[in-house]
Structures are given as structure tokens and as C-alpha cells.
Amino acid sequence: MYEESGCFDPSNLQQQEGLIQAEDGFSQSHIPNCNNPSFSMEEHSNYHQNHPTQQDVAAAVLEMELQQQIMQQGETHWMQEIVNGSNWQELSNFNRNMNQYSLTPYPTTPDLLNMFTSPRCSPSTATLLPNSSISLSNSAQKSPNFLASLGLLGDLNPVDGASASASVVYDPLLPLNLPPQPPLLRELFHSLPHGGYALGGSRTSGSLFPGMVDERDVNGGDGRHFENGVFDFSGDMNCIGKNRAEKDTKHFATERHRRVLFSDKYKDLRSLVPNPTKNDRASIVGDAIDYINELKRTVNELKVLVEKKRSSKERLKRAKREDDSIEGNIDTKSLDDMGQPYNGSSLRSSWLHRKSKNTEVDVRIVDDEVTVKLVQQKKINCLLFVSKVLDELQLDLHHVAGGLIGDYYSFLFNSKICEGSIVYASAIANKLIEVVDKQYAAIPPTSSY
């Protein structure tokens, strides 16, 4: 028996806490009931040695009950496993044992177990929680009932294999799979379309229980690598016969893994946004919304610019073709160009707001007026640099106001875009922030200039 529980670490036996002394009588009274001759005294002695915990007591008690039941079912083999199991708090130890234990109610499952070697299934871990262990005793019947009786996941509707694929994608109970039809399982597995999952690059399909991927070595003959597990099982797993017994640890593990994956996705989103503020999910999503809107505005603005540029080019070409000898004519032509109102297209308007550690920039463009608001922590004389940048961008400053307010410099710049210039809002903002930050960084901390 012990050979089978290969993961059982004998040293653990010493460390683990066992039954109370008071329990000993109890255990002793039960143990003799065991028909299994190979029940060793070594294990028996462990019951006496260690210090009890309440959990263990409960566990042990329930284990005993289980034992009885199972013995009644004539499976002494399993009983021993359970008895072994009751000593250990190492879940992995349980799992291996209970794997075999849990096989018995489902004579059809051995197939599945070959497909998935899941080290973490365990009915006995369930026994650590009184609720579930009680229901475990009912587990001889159909699993849907079992699931329903699980205190853990009260709101879940038991589903059977048929409806599983239609079930909610986020069903946390999915790992706790219901009795299988192994051929169905194989079929499902092979039927997972290769398009049904997307590796790293395109993240269009959701990831469902990537945790499950980690847990299981898929021997289903595909040997796919699920490291970037972004693929969608879409409830197929429901049909796969997993030992319902492994639900607990499995559940925690997959849930945890799922949460980790979630937070990774949120981190990705956050890294894309230029102005990340607080690091909590709601504000990450909020920032993303703002950024998407800003990008849309920028795209529109650029489209308008391209349009304008194209049509002005057309006009210039025509002008040049018609009259290219006299310079004066060209002058007047270009004057005409300036005089014309913008293309009849809608007023160009765009705005955006950028924040960096020390600087805040707000750029608004309406038609050909650019208004820039700059707030900056007082350290450097930024006005000079800003003015330089604006010159570079060919913006005609015609109004400036601002000054020192408390700890900050705050300025408002009004400028006109030169005709034919192609600056757009985010370019201005980015450039400004870049320059100011650079200057900021260049100033040694001691200087208060």
C-alpha cells in the first residue's frame, strides 16, 4: 500500500499532528474493524504521538466515518488509504492516494485519469472542511447532487455533461468536473480547434482556466504547450470527467492562477496608457477609457490634417502649373490659399491631457488656435524651453500668462498654427512633456534655479 502512495513522505508523519489522545480510543475501536491485514502498527502509533488540532480531530472523526462507510462498501483498500491520509496535512500526499480512492465510485474514470495526471485531487482535503466532508459521504451517488451539497459553492447549478458546453464560461466549479464519459472527453479534447486557442500574439480569445492547463499534463495526444495559456475551453472542461474530489485544492489553485492572469492583463493595459494614475483596477479601466477616446480624437485630427494637406497640395500644384514664371503671382496664389477658409470641412478640434511626474500638460486645438496649459513643479525656468519648443513646432505665440503659484509654475500659452503646418495635439503634448522632463532631469537636485 505504501508503495503506491509514492509521494508520501515518511518524515511528514512525524511532524504532522494526529489525533488527540481522547481520539485514540475512538480510532482504536475502529481500527480493529478493519479487515485489512496490512494495516501497519507504525501508522497506528502515529495516532498517539502527535499533538492534535481541532481540524485534525474533525478530520479524523470524519475520516473514521468515511472509513466505516467504505468498509461497508467492502473496499478495505481504500480505507487504508484514507487512514493514511488522515494523518497528513500535505495535500499533495492526499491527492495521489485519493486519486485512487475516488476512482471507485466511477468505474468509468480510469481512462480520464490516464489523460490527466492531476496531483491535486483529493476527497480527503475536502474532509478538512467539515461541510464538504459530510457531503463526501453522499458522494456515492451522482455528482450533481454532490456538487449541490457542497457548502463551498452554493450558487452553482449542477450541470451535466451535455449542458456543460453551454455553461457560463466563468463557472468556478469547472475544475470540479462531473462524471465523464471518457470517450466524450477524448472527443472533446481532440475537438478543441487549433483556432480555439490563441497563443500570446493575438489575444482575442479569452483565457479560461489557464490554471487548469498548468495543473494537467495533457496527454490527450496533442502535446500542446499552454504556457501562454490564452485559449478558451468554453465549458468543455465540464464534460471532462475530473474527480469531483479534487475540486478544493484544484479550485483554489486555479482560482489563484486565474487571478494572477487577470492581474497580468490589467498590468498590460496599464502599461499601454500614457498617464497611469492609481494602480487599482477601476482606475486602470478608467484610464484606458480616456486613452481610447483620446486616441480616437487624435486619429480624427490626423485624418483631417491629411485631407487638408492633400487638397492644399492639389491647389498648389494647380497654381504652379498655371503660373510658374512670375514670383509675384505665386505669392498672390499662396496668399489666396491662406485667405481661403479651411476646406469647408468641419472645424478641427482636439484636446488631450498628459501628466508626467512633475508636469502636467493640457493641449487644446480649435481650428488654428492652440492653447497649452502647463503646470510644473517649481524647479527650472521652463518658460524658455517651452518657448523654444513652440518655435520649433512653428507655433506663433501671441499670448502668455502665468507665474509662480505656491510650489508650482503654471502657464497658459495661446498660439496660432502656421498655415500648412502639420502639428497635431498629441505631438505637441508629447514634445512638451519630453522637453520639460529632460530639463528637469538635467538639473542637479541641489540647484534651485
Added chain:
Amino acid sequence: MEKRKHIDSDDEDDKYKSKNLEAERRRRKKLNDRLLELRSLVPIITNMNKATIITDAVTYIEELQRHVKDLSDQLLEMDANCVNEKETTKIEEIDSAKEMKTWGIEPEVQVTSIDGTRLWIKIVYQKVKGGFTKIMEAMSVLGFELTDISVTTSKGAILVTSCVEGTRGGLPDVDQIKELLSEIIKSI
């Protein structure tokens, strides 16, 4: 997505629980509302669950960024082939000089000392590209720290009014500064 809050049970449990419960509900509601909003913005959605909303949003943002880059590159390209700016600048300069003359505005510099290290400066000069930058350069060379500044443009001239604080220790020489600034605006 549940973040299990550990409810502090020092006080009356019920009060804390309900407060916390409400707070948690509100927090979740806020998150869900925002996720819904995000989903409404993104045109291509695959599944309707929380994970895919985020991943779809990421793809969409990347796509938009690429689009912006393409458009701006296109614009740059178009711009490179087009040269018609020089003429406009010259025209502007001619215009502003004319205007100033018409209105009889003369370039001027005024420097007054206020209260120790503070100076009040007023400058009028012709509106020219890069003029303001030159003035700002001068200011920083002189070691002035801006307290406030106001610049307006009118009738072809630019008026700069500013209160600055000298940082170079000692009382700045008003006349010298005036000289310097006058030089500068002449060179604009």
C-alpha cells in the same frame, strides 16, 4: 476577481460588516460599470467576459496607436514634399513692422526695482518669430526667477510684463539690465 477583504472585527461586527459590504458592493459596481463602458468603446469584441474585455481593449488600443503612427508618418511624408512656409513668415514680419509704425508704437524697455530683489520689467517689441524666446533667454542669463509674466500681442507688437526675482545675490543694477534688454530687442 474577488478580493477577499479581511473585516476588522474589533468594533461591532455588524456595523463594520455592513459598511464594508456596502463599500465592497460599490467598488465592484464601479469596476463593472467601467468595464461595461470600456466594452462599449471597443468595436471588436469576442467573448463577453471580463478577461476578454481587457484583452480586446489592449488589442484595440494597440491598433489605434498603429493607426496614429501611420497617419502621422504619412503626414510627415506629405509635408516633406511641400515647401511654402518661408514666404508666409516674411509676409508676417513685414506686416507687423508696418502695423507698429501705423499705430506709433515704439519698442521700449522699462525696468523698475520693487522691494529689494524684485524687479518689474516691461518690454515692447515688434512681433517676430522667435522674439519671445530671445527675451526668455536673456532673462535666464540674467538669473531671473519668474514670479509672474504676462504677454500679449496687439497691433503688431508684443507687450511683455513681468515680475521677476533676482537670484544672483545683491541688488541688481536697474540701469544695466535696461541696457541689456534694449540691446536684445534691437537685435530681434
